[in-house]
Amino acid sequence: MTGKRLSGPENKKRILVLGIGNILWADEGFGVRVIEEFHRRYAIEDNVTMLDGGTQGLYLVSFLEQADCLIVFDAIDYGLPPGKLKLVRDDEVPKFSAARKISLHQTGFQEVLSAADLLGRCPRELALIGCQPLDLDHWGGPLTDPVRFQINPAIELACKLLAQWGSPAKLRIAPLPASEWLLANNIDRTNYEIGAQPI
């Protein structure tokens, strides 16, 4: 499993911090890039798991059902100005899904939530930390500036929630070696963006 297992002491809430999105599509990668950075800079307690969910759909249900509280980083479309950060809590987090899809690949995260809900195992507390994207069309492109600038504020917001839930994240004392980064094989943000060739 990526990150640590969800096996905290009984009295601690089990918390999943999840970043989702597609790193190949510019600002679509926001959620994954936030969790990557969060994990690189912060140490967490045993009852907290950090997970790079990528564009995985139903695969994620098993992670959700092991969590009491869930934080999700993702690009959102709420019609806000690009780069605007929004915190959506609990019942406000959209949980709909639709039977009338063209492809299984339209399994969005809402569907994952809805599936966990249908199984009666949705996390009790939900927090979506979303950022309105500027560019979702630039295949292979980096995060745009307004979105990149929201990585740190998104992490700060998550830190506040973790503290409220009694499991504060702590800045790492020693830098995390590259071998332990969430994204390896040169798809980490720096190497991904340095290696990008102009089209």
Next chain:
Amino acid sequence: MTVRTPNGFNLDRSGKRIVIDPLTRIEGHLRVEANLDSDSVIRNAVSSGTMWRGIEVILRGRDPRDAWAFTERICGVCTGTHALTSVRAVENALGITIPENANSIRNIMQLCLLVHDHLVHFYHLHALDWVDVVSALKADPKSTSALVQSISPWPLSSPGYFKDLQIRLTKFFGSGQHGPFKNGYWGHPAYKLPPEANLMAVAHYLEALDFQKEIVKIQAVYGGKNPHPNWLVGGVPCPINMDGTGAVGALNMERLNLISSIIDRSIEFVEQVYLPDIAVIGSFYKDWLHGGGLSGQSVMSYGDIPENANDCSAKSLKLPRGVILGGNLNEILPIDHGDPEQIQEYVAHSWYKYPSEFSGLHPWDGITEPSFQLGAKVKGSRTNIQELDEGGKYSWIKAPRWRGHAVEVGPLARYIIGYAQGKAEFKEPADRLLKGLSLPLTALFSTLGRTAARALECQWAAHQMRYFQDKLVLHIKAGNSATANVSKWKPESWPKEAKGYGFTEAPRGALGHWIKIKDTKIDNYQCVVPTTWNGSPRDSKGNIGAFEASLIGTPMADPQRPLEILRTIHSFDPCLACSTHVISPAGQELASVNVR
């Protein structure tokens, strides 16, 4: 006016046109348009991929050993199969062989993906094209129980179980939330199952949702993590360490036993739930044999699941390899991925630019240069197309062809080729299913046949997992613990220039990656994915692709609610680029339908 395509379909675009288009550019990337005659029968079909992707743009200049990690991100469902295809392409280019254990583990991971994807595709997408969830509320739990007990020994079958489920469902719908069942065409006249069969299928929808989580644990063990399992050029990254000490994540007996038990339960679920459900659905829909399209004439499978490591001959591959043209089941033509004359992609009707619109390019020489132009008869504007003009360019999907022929790929293609080869493991289950439904062989060439072949293959793949798991354990017990060959890991050992290809049979069909390496970096990289074959637009000669062909001749009960089109397109398990995770406020529809 009717036009006959070179591959034998009569097209008439004079009737009224319906357009099914994913509403936003973000969610869903496939658009289907069709012309109906006065009896609402489809006489022309147009399939258009609405999003551009070109992995080569991202991979050029990168380290070939990292390519799998990038290709794994193309898509959230096919992650592993892209990664496997990628490492095979690099190994092929550099002449790297893999140990026998690595071959077994890769096969188990690929088979695990087949089992998982087929199950999830059926229950969580496709079943709802055959099963009316709302009708399940009217079922008699006792009769439902009797139905299930008459077809399967599956233990979850008591009247009380179905009664409880019905109460839960009624509450769920009553509370106004429809969860995954929102926006369905419930009550549509094309639904044929009685309420009891519907209730049974909904119960299994939920059971499959729960069970699918078990299956992917296999990926987590062999891939070191999940999601996004690890892969390795030269083998697999998980070391074998039977005494249980050493590296974290190493394979030991406890982990092998865990996998073994998941395999047993997968076989049980597929045989006691999935297959009986397919037989029941088949019995109520056996008069609805539309959607065959290209399957009765031209099908292709690259083959996969090598019995022996490093042997990709048709003999070694357990999933069949070859091409059938013109419905001639007596001749299976051989495929060579490296032959520039065989697999070629055309762009006459795709939004790309080639030196010549009339010639195809082999993937090694592939070019991905976007060129967004619309045909003269298009309705709407460049940013808001109301109706495509299939006479011009109309899709972001290229048109791959095998020796110029449009072919269907996927589980049905594999079963047809396996059947034609006379392989008992494909022929006998297919014959049994057909006999049970009193249907002739030609009934396989249909939407229902595609759906049934996927279920049969799911069973086949679950048993093959068992086979390779046993083979792996035997090898390990004999003292063979090698999982990787790193003799050519260092780029200094590579030639200055190299090229290669890798292929797999992804759950939805033939997948190929072609790579050119120059000065230790990727010089060109092309993926030709299954949905490129099936969802391709017309080529320069006017041949239509598998999606388009499959819709021709299908009657529609209610064109405003195009259930029949979704049913047939879904039966291919289409794979479109995944960037589907932008969350938007509740209530948006995923697809809109316009009748013009």
